[in-house]
Amino acid sequence: MARYGQYCPITRSLELLGDRWTLLIVRDLLVGAERFNELARGLPGLSRGLLSKRLDHLVRAGLVAHVDGRYLPTQAGEELRGVVFGLAEWGSRWAFGEPRADELDATVLLWWIRGGMDATAFGDRERTVVHVRFRSGARRQYWLVVSRGDVSLCFTDPGFDVDLRLEGDLDALYQVWEGRMEYGAAVRDRRLVVTGPTDLVRALPRSFRFSPVAPFVRQAMASLAR
Structure with a gap:
C-alpha cells in the first residue's frame, strides 16, 4: 500500500x-x-x-x-458506490470517446452481456440460443444460451438449435452496450445485423439490461447534441 x-x-x-x-x-x-x-x-x-x-x-x-x-x-x-459511479458520470462527460483497439475484448463484452440479460424478454421459452459472430478479431464466434435463471456464455457450439444470429462489428456492440450508440441506429446502419423469427428479433434488445454506466453515457451524449 x-x-x-x-x-x-x-x-x-x-x-x-x-x-x-x-x-x-x-x-x-x-x-x-x-x-x-x-x-x-x-x-x-x-x-x-x-x-x-x-x-x-x-x-x-x-x-x-x-x-x-x-x-x-x-x-x-x-x-463507494457514489464514488465509482461519480467517476462514471464524470468520465462520460470528459474522458469518454470512440473506443480504442486495445479496449475491445470480445470475451469481456460477451461476459458483461451474459450477466445483464433478462430471459423474460423471450417469453415462456425454455431456452433461447443466440449465435454471436463478429466480423473481425482473434475470436469471432460465441453462443449465448438464455434460459430462466441462467445465461451461459459458450465458446464452442453448445449443440442446441440456434434461434437468433447476431453478426456485427465489435466496436458497435460495445458502444451499444455502453450507451454511446443506440441499438436501433446500429441496426439501421447494419453495424449489427440480427436474423431469426420476428418476435425473437424484436425481443433481443429488450433482453439487454445494458451497462450500469449507460445512463451516464446517454446523458453525456444528449448534452453534447444540444
Missing part, C-alpha cells in the same frame, strides 16, 4: 483505493460479481495472483467480506 505522508482523508482514501485495478474490482463487486472466477473473467488483464492480492487488501481494509467463497461489499464498500 502506497503512503503519501499527508494527514488528509483524500490521501487516506487513495492509500486504500489508489492501486491499479482496485477500483475496477470494487466496480465489479458493486454490480454483482461475487466469486473469484467471476471477477477474473471480467478482468482478464489482471493476473489471478494480483487479483487475490487486491481482494485480500480490500478484506483487510474492511471494504469487502469474504464469506463462504463469496466476496461481498461491506457497508464501507457499498458507500
Whole structure:
C-alpha cells in the first residue's frame, strides 16, 4: 500500500483505493460479481495472483467480506458506490470517446452481456440460443444460451438449435452496450445485423439490461447534441 505522508482523508482514501485495478474490482463487486472466477473473467488483464492480492487488501481494509467463497461489499464498500459511479458520470462527460483497439475484448463484452440479460424478454421459452459472430478479431464466434435463471456464455457450439444470429462489428456492440450508440441506429446502419423469427428479433434488445454506466453515457451524449 502506497503512503503519501499527508494527514488528509483524500490521501487516506487513495492509500486504500489508489492501486491499479482496485477500483475496477470494487466496480465489479458493486454490480454483482461475487466469486473469484467471476471477477477474473471480467478482468482478464489482471493476473489471478494480483487479483487475490487486491481482494485480500480490500478484506483487510474492511471494504469487502469474504464469506463462504463469496466476496461481498461491506457497508464501507457499498458507500463507494457514489464514488465509482461519480467517476462514471464524470468520465462520460470528459474522458469518454470512440473506443480504442486495445479496449475491445470480445470475451469481456460477451461476459458483461451474459450477466445483464433478462430471459423474460423471450417469453415462456425454455431456452433461447443466440449465435454471436463478429466480423473481425482473434475470436469471432460465441453462443449465448438464455434460459430462466441462467445465461451461459459458450465458446464452442453448445449443440442446441440456434434461434437468433447476431453478426456485427465489435466496436458497435460495445458502444451499444455502453450507451454511446443506440441499438436501433446500429441496426439501421447494419453495424449489427440480427436474423431469426420476428418476435425473437424484436425481443433481443429488450433482453439487454445494458451497462450500469449507460445512463451516464446517454446523458453525456444528449448534452453534447444540444
